[in-house]
Structure formats: structure tokens, C-alpha cells
Amino acid sequence: xxxxxRPLLAFAAACxxxxxxxxxxxxxxxxxxxxxxxxxxxxxxxxATIRAVNPxxxxxEFTATSDPKGEWAILGLRGGLWEVTVSAPGFExxxxxxxxxxxxxNPKVEITLVGVPVKGTxxxxxxxxxxxxxxxxxxxxxxxxxxxxxxxYRSILASTPALDSVNLALGRALLMKKDYAGAxxxxxxxxxxxxxSQKALLGLGRTQREQxxxxxxxxxxxxxxxxxxxxxxxxxxxxxxxxxxx
Numbered sequence: 655x656x657x658x659x660r661p662l663l664a665f666a667a668a669c670x671x672x673x674x675x676x677x678x679x680x681x682x683x684x685x686x687x688x689x690x691x692x693x694x695x696x697x698x699x700x701x702a703t704i705r706a707v708n709p710x711x712x713x714x715e716f717t718a719t720s721d722p723k724g725e726w727a728i729l730g731l732r733g734g735l736w737e738v739t740v741s742a743p744g745f746e747x748x749x750x751x752x753x754x755x756x757x758x759x760n761p762k763v764e765i766t767l768v769g770v771p772v773k774g775t776x777x778x779x780x781x782x783x784x785x786x787x788x789x790x791x792x793x794x795x796x797x798x799x800x801x802x803x804x805x806x807y808r809s810i811l812a813s814t815p816a817l818d819s820v821n822l823a824l825g826r827a828l829l830m831k832k833d834y835a836g837a838x839x840x841x842x843x844x845x846x847x848x849x850x851s852q853k854a855l856l857g858l859g860r861t862q863r864e865q866x867x868x869x870x871x872x873x874x875x876x877x878x879x880x881x882x883x884x885x886x887x888x889x890x891x892x893x894x895x896x897x898x899x900x
């Protein structure tokens with residue numbers, strides 16, 4: 655039998671090497687989950703440990719650590735229901751249920767942590783119960799159940815009025831369900847206590863933009879930039895202003 659020419663053999667070997675390193679289609683069917691960890695006052699929690707667990711998936715567990723901005727990401731999760739637990743020194747741990755799809759663009763998971771109380775702080779408040787309520791609300795947000803999340807945040811505000819920063823989360827939930835009046839009122843409640851809250855002003859400006867009130871939105875967002883032009887809120891505000899002025 656006539657032997658194959660050496661160039662042809664080399665070409666075949668190269669093709670085999672390429673196919674050998676390409677993972678099967680099933681191995682590529684994974685999702686990416688991102689999120690943030692903040693305190694009840696909206697401050698980023700650095701170096702928090704994030705643990706995602708799904709006993710029916712392989713691998714069944716992933717861990718990550720939040721960066722200085724409180725942001726984190728996990729790549730490689732199979733589709734399904736995952737339990738995401740966040741812990742950090744000085745805080746009650748929080749666990750939320752998250753439905754993960756085979757996608758790089760799963761909804762962002764925003765986790766709120768409650769600090770472990772010290773003497774004289776939040777006297778009479780059951781912080782474990784409060785953390786459980788916040789975790790339930792965050793989980794509902796991750797599952798895009800805006801009505802249920804808003805109800806949970808309202809319940810938290812009713813039981814713990816001192817946590818007026820929860821109005822930020824309530825405002826986001828109401829904005830997502832297109833309850834613009836409710837969202838504006840929630841952000842407004844926080845602005846009554848702190849008129850320079852960039853987070854509340856940003857939420858209000860976003861709400862006004864969604865309502866179609868371009869002039870009011872630009873005026874509100876300009877306040878965000880004027881307070882601290884170097885903040886992440888100011889960057890978002892400038893981007894929205896530029897978009898509306900095009």
C-alpha cells in the first residue's frame with residue numbers, strides 16, 4: 655500500500671490535536687453569576703466570602719471573594735437553583751436562593767449584610783430575624799419577583815424604621831415593577847433624612863427618566879455629580895445625562 659505523504663500526515667495530526675482540545679458542547683453549557691455585597695447603609699463590604707451551592711450540579715460548589723467595591727463573580731455554574739451564602743467578619747451571614755440560567759447575563763445578586771450589634775447599637779432589634787428578612791427580600795429581587803420583594807422591604811421598614819436606607823432597595827424594586835410614583839416616594843423618604851445621598855438621588859433621577867420627565871431627571875442627576883464627581887454614582891449619572899442629551 656502506498657504510504658501517505660508526510661505533509662498530509664502532519665496536517666491530519668494537527669487537525670486531531672485541535673479537535674482533541676475542544677471541549678464537548680455539554681461542557682460549555684454553564685452560567686455566570688455576578689453580585690455585590692453592601693451594608694444596610696449602602697457601603698461596600700470588601701473581602702466577603704461568597705459560597706454558591708447546588709447539590710444536584712457538578713461541580714456542586716463554588717466560592718468567590720468580594721473586591722474593594724463589594725463586587726464578585728462566579729463562572730462555571732450549571733443551570734438550576736443555587737443557594738448563595740455571603741459571610742464577612744463583623745456581620746450576620748446571609749443566604750439567598752438564586753435561579754441560574756445558562757447565560758453570561760444572569761440578573762445581578764445584590765446582598766445586604768447586617769452588622770453584628772455592639773452594646774448600645776440597634777437595641778431591641780432581633781438582628782438574626784432582620785438578616786433573614788433582608789436575605790428573603792434580596793432573594794426575591796434576584797428572582798425578579800418585584801411585588802413580593804417590595805412587600806418584604808416594606809415589612810422591614812415597618813418593624814425597623816431606623817433602617818431608612820432600606821428605602822433604596824424598596825425604590826429599586828418599585829422601579830423594576832414600573833411603579834414610578836412609589837419608587838420616587840421611597841427615594842424621597844431617604845432624601846428627607848439626607849438630601850445629599852447620591853444613591854437616593856441617582857435612583858430618583860433614574861425613575862424620572864423612566865417616567866419620561868427628561869428635564870427633571872437631568873436636574874436631579876446633575877446634583878449627584880455636583881456632590882462628588884469622582885464617585886461611581888456620579889459616573890452613572892453623567893452617562894445617563896449624556897444619553898438623554900443626544
